[in-house]
Amino acid sequence: MTFDLTGFLGYSAGFCTTAAFLPQVIRSVRTRSTKDISLFMLVLFATGLILWTIYGICEDRLPIVAANGITLVFVGVLFWLRIRYGSSEKAS
C-alpha cells in the first residue's frame, strides 16, 4: 500500500513537472514574446535535463529518461523561441 502511494506520487510529480512546460511553450508560440524568460535559466535547466537523462540511462531507469527527455524537447523549443524572438524589447 505504501509502495503504491509513493509510486503514484512519483509518477504524478513527474507528470506535473514535465507537463508544466507545455502551457509555457503554447504561450510563447502564441504571443511571440519571450523577453521575460531568462536565457541563462533555459541553458542551465537544459544542461540539468541532459545530465538527468544520462543518469537515467546509466541507472537503467526508463521513467527518468522519458520524463527528462520530453521536458528537454519542450525546453529546447523554448530556447529556440527565446533566440528567435530575442530580448530586443526593454522592460519598463
Add this chain to the structure above:
Amino acid sequence: MTFDLTGFLGYSAGFCTTAAFLPQVIRSVRTRSTKDISLFMLVLFATGLILWTIYGICEDRLPIVAANGITLVFVGVLFWLRIRYGSSEKAS
C-alpha cells in the same frame, strides 16, 4: 567507479535544474516584467515540486527533498512576482 560517476551525474543534474531558477528570479526582480511567463506553468510546476518533496519524505531521500524544496522557494517567488506584476501588458 560506475557508482561514483552516476552519483556525480545525479548531484550535478539536481544542482543544474535547481540553480536554473535563480537567474530567472534575478531577471524578473530586476525587470519587474513577468508577462511572458505562463502562470499555468508555474502552478503546474509548483504542484509537481510539492509532490516530489512529499515523495522524497516518504522515500526518506534527503537530496530529493532538498533539491525540490529549494526549487519550490524559487518558483514560489516567481509566482508572487507573476501575480504582482501581472500580465496587463499585451504582447505584440
